[in-house]
Amino acid sequence: MVNGLLKSYWFFHFGIIVTVNTLSFFHGSLAERWFSHLLSAPTLPLYLTISGNEAAYGFFAPQVGSQYLTQFTLYNETGHVLLRTSTPRLHTSAGVVRYSRLLDGFQALVNRPITEIHLPQRRARALAYNLAFRLGKSLPEVRCIRVQVYVCGEDAATLKFLYQKCISL
């Protein structure tokens, strides 16, 4: 009896992992939407979260995603550049890795005109603004800050400009 229950549990556990990962290959399809609806039952997302399986295992697949870069230029009252930096006060490589994950949100700015309708793009622009604003506020002598967003080219050597914003503090 206990063995049967245990087997059923492990069947469920691995079955749900297989389902989540298989669905990741059919992103946007009818099957994916149907299964996603099924997986949105109250307890399943919690189980997936607790077991660490809410994300599929397709790291760097099917291709290595583009990397985004930020450039912050901080100016003082007379317009002189006080500081140029690519990250907001990060000191560890672990912090930089996580910051690079955050910048994936700038994908919404690629090949798309600036619009107020597209929500991911609005979020990306708000993110750029927020990063710059908080960085500027952390230094009292800063009066103006410019944030620029770039994406790395396919050859990983060239940079393509995506977005910029100047903020007066």
Add this chain to the structure above:
Amino acid sequence: MYFFIALTPLARFRVGTAILLILALSSLGNDFNTLYAPSGALNPSLLALGNKPALPAIGQLFVYLHQCSAWSYESLILLIQGIYYFLCLALLFGAFTKPATLLLLALHNSIFISTVSLAYGADYFCQIALFYCLLFPVQRYQSLDARWFHYSPISEHRLHRCFTILRIHLALVYFFGGLGKALGPTWWNGQALWKALHLPFFYQPAHWIAGHGLWPVSIMPILGILVWGVELCYPLLLVAPRKYHTAVWAIILLHVGIGLFMGLLLFSLTMIFLNVAAWFWAPVPIIHHTRNHSK
């Protein structure tokens, strides 16, 4: 190190997981405040926008606790970090292991996974290791719980089952990882590997080698195919465990490469730990074991 090697497999799994979790938080240092604290570089509400995590993200938790108490953000950050380390130590020494693991699961999730925008592979695999600490009887070996509650060790068959579960999980991880890569054309012509090694944030040794023209560019396609080929074939280890040493070493080598050339140290360490635990710590692979029984 001697202490770690002298432990039994499940105790080693518990201790190793606790060390990984300590590394996950300690490796961030002061950057924790910059990335996760409401007073840091990012607005927690903006981070949470568009995500519906099952458990609240730590940034929002800080805001909520700050509103409910008179505590400053700095004090709350110290408190949460203190609780996290305390729970890690409880897991490491096996003191009230199951409740500590459950609380640690929730806290690790809130800090690293619910903040989806900042999460990456290492966080999910730490969570998976922690989840198996909750399910496996890790408290029965070389722990304070075993001393206090007089736990007896489990049968060898159950021990093998635990590590078989870990092997099946890893087989699924690598199979889907490899399949995803095999479906992308850039993993066939070496472009993906080239790009992965040259991404500006991941880092230095690869750039140095490229700067000195030392990359063997012509073998990039072969290396790219090798990466997904090894991953895709990983599940075969489950049915042909006699050959597992070579294949597992190949995977470990892959993760050493990821750690050295891409700087994803915690991710590499976690994956090497899970592979070593799954394949090298259980005395005999399960298939050999059942065959011996059937004889």
